[in-house]
Amino acid sequence: MSDATNPDEQATNLEAATLRKQLYWHSRRGMWELDLMLIPFLERCFDHLGPEDQKAYRLLIEGEDQDLFAWLMRREQPEDPVFHRIVGLIQEHAENADNDPHRPV
Numbered sequence: 001m002s003d004a005t006n007p008d009e010q011a012t013n014l015e016a017a018t019l020r021k022q023l024y025w026h027s028r029r030g031m032w033e034l035d036l037m038l039i040p041f042l043e044r045c046f047d048h049l050g051p052e053d054q055k056a057y058r059l060l061i062e063g064e065d066q067d068l069f070a071w072l073m074r075r076e077q078p079e080d081p082v083f084h085r086i087v088g089l090i091q092e093h094a095e096n097a098d099n100d101p102h103r104p105v
Contacts, residue, residue, distance in 0.1 A: 026061045034065060037072050037094045045093055056086040 023046065027038040038061065046057060060068070060083055070076040071087045072094070078087055 029065050031065050034068055041090045041093045053086055056082055060086055
């Protein structure tokens with residue numbers, strides 16, 4: 001009996017790793033404030049989201065920086081309701097002082 005990984009499982013793991021890299025790259029924005037909200041959320045929360053929330057995150061990061069900034073800073077509400085929940089989750093995560101043990105108080 002071999003401990004080798006099933007080829008289908010290897011392909012799935014490779015696809016997941018590729019998706020994670022793409023999400024990380026697209027979560028890095030032209031605005032530092034967005035990086036500080038999106039990257040920690042991606043790293044700590046994305047894998048625990050349901051499929052609909054993951055899809056909403058993927059769609060969200062395709063948007064323009066100025067729109068994302070306005071939504072995440074609570075200056076505006078996204079017009080498209082598909083973004084309401086994911087924006088709220090990102091805001092909640094960013095506002096939680098316990099989400100980063102290295103964060104200065």
